[in-house]
Amino acid sequence: MSTLTSIFGEDLRAYIDFKARTGKTGRSRIHYLRHFDAWATAHSVTRLDRAAVEGWVLDELTRCSTHRSWMSYIRDFGRWMRVHRDPNAHVLTDEWKAGIVHSTPYLLSQYDIDAFFTAAPTVPAASPWSWQATAFFLLMHSAGLRTREVKKLTPADIDFTNGSITITGSKTGRDRLLPLTTEVMSILTDCHHQTRHQFPERSTFFVSATGTAVNPSSIGIIFNRIWDHAGLARPATGPRPRPYDFRHHFAYANIERWMRNGTDVNTMLPYLSTYMGHSGIDSTLYYVHTSPDFMSVYSDLVRTSANRVIPENSAE
Known part of the structure; x- marks a missing residue:
């Protein structure tokens, strides 16, 4: 997972490698985590706190269509960060439901x-x-x-x-x-x-x-x-x-x-x-x-x- 530019670049690579070792190598996960990395760079984010996580989700919601399963990727990354990098990392709460929403x-x-x-x-x-x-x-x-x-x-x-x-x-x-x-x-x-x-x-x-x-x-x-x-x-x-x-x-x-x-x-x-x-x-x-x-x-x-x-x- 190259060309990551945010402060979370190395963490994201380590997380993706971890998921790959468990057999989860889907392109969708990488696709949306790249979106998060680019957003974090553009907004000079330095911590995986609630403002950063929910800010990106809100921004992504303005572009997504029917399927919203991508919320699980940032939620799981938060859990991994909390265990391996930052015990205070924010985990997206279940109040943010993935679900399926009909696009207009x-x-x-x-x-x-x-x-x-x-x-x-x-x-x-x-x-x-x-x-x-x-x-x-x-x-x-x-x-x-x-x-x-x-x-x-x-x-x-x-x-x-x-x-x-x-x-x-x-x-x-x-x-x-x-x-x-x-x-x-x-x-x-x-x-x-x-x-x-x-x-x-x-x-x-x-x-x-x-x-x-x-x-x-x-x-x-x-x-x-x-x-x-x-x-x-x-x-x-x-x-x-x-x-x-x-x-x-x-x-x-x-x-x-x-x-x-x-x-x-x-x-x-x-x-x-x-x-x-x-x-x-x-x-x-x-x-x-x-x-x-x-x-x-x-x-x-x-x-x-x-x-x-x-x-x-x-x-x-």
Whole structure:
């Protein structure tokens, strides 16, 4: 763990070495402790006291998104410091819960979506992203998949004959068989042929330049590159566009379509929940709570009746 600049540099290296000897070598821990080191340098921190620890946490909270498990890293470092370096080192209290907090979605417009997918096939990229980016993000947009679900897809998960995909290992622990349109299947087929020609022994459907599974960070990089290539603006404040917003848009678009068509949203939400792989209806209700203002009148109605028995033969 090089290039550490704060007064805690040597302590952080020793702590990381200690964790490695116990078999814990995750990149996430190093990533966030580098953030802490840079913050401590910028703020001339000299002691691991409460002001330093909580000051960094508060600063990091302004940038983090959904997952906050990184709080455990600074908490554990504090415990290690207390035993090995400074008995007065502050340990982040349990009042600071890691948990999962929904980040505010960026509401994609139809113009954003059209411009993005128009630009995707021509985005400058030397890696397989040059031919697979459209297919990757189209699955998030048209089927509401999570980023990691698309990343983990294997060629065997895609049924080119019947036009469907199987999603395995979701949060619910249950597999999902999802139908796809002819247009989406055509794009997946073209992507499959190009990738198979370059990497015949690949284990995942989407690959890196070496034929292995795509790196999570590369997904965000190519998304931003396409966004800029499309000439789309980035908001100066508020939510920023991310790949996951395609999944959000899928949920919003379905709810709004049902409303326009006069379909009973209460009845359809459980089906949407199952399709998107939610563990329960509460996760789906989130989209009602965060949807555009004109949907707010439906929120209370849906919340009180979503758990009722679903009538048979009501799925679309």
